[in-house]
Amino acid sequence: MALYEHVFIARQDVSQQQVDNLVEQFKNVISENGGSVAKTEYWGLRSLTYRVRKNRKGHYTLLNIDAPHEAVQELERQQRLNEDVLRSLTLRVDELEEGPSAMLQSKNRGGDRDGRRGDRDRGDRGDRGDRGDRGDRGERSERGPRRFED
Numbered sequence: 001m002a003l004y005e006h007v008f009i010a011r012q013d014v015s016q017q018q019v020d021n022l023v024e025q026f027k028n029v030i031s032e033n034g035g036s037v038a039k040t041e042y043w044g045l046r047s048l049t050y051r052v053r054k055n056r057k058g059h060y061t062l063l064n065i066d067a068p069h070e071a072v073q074e075l076e077r078q079q080r081l082n083e084d085v086l087r088s089l090t091l092r093v094d095e096l097e098e099g100p101s102a103m104l105q106s107k108n109r110g111g112d113r114d115g116r117r118g119d120r121d122r123g124d125r126g127d128r129g130d131r132g133d134r135g136d137r138g139e140r141s142e143r144g145p146r147r148f149e150d
Helices: 016-032 069-081 102-113 139-143
Strands: 002-011 036-052 055-067 085-093
Touching (some): 016 036, 016 055
Antiparallel strands (some): 002 055
16 A cells, blocks of 8 residues: 545534544545555644635644555545535655654744744844944035946
């Protein structure tokens, strides 16, 4: 059997319980067609890059699937028929990731910064470093506008 990573986005106005029910429904579709779901990750309610069917946000969920091609085709068909699913993407992979995905790792890592912005944090916010002598700022207005000649 082949290995797949499948991500789908559910509408923003469905509840967490409804998303869990969708995941169980899609797991049943895979198992009925001779496959299995190795891992499920809920990535949360996230903003979409652009509006999709009048939605600005969506519930993202990842499924790691070990199934024949026909099972994945049936899963995608069921998702196209379901009005709660906005988008889906299935990728065939050589091996499935162990542990949390990159999306969950970045979400966990984001809380470690204590509100700082990495290298951009300079301690005293008012200190902008030595910029040297800036000269007389009114110089250009005294000279008039710059004119280009041919």
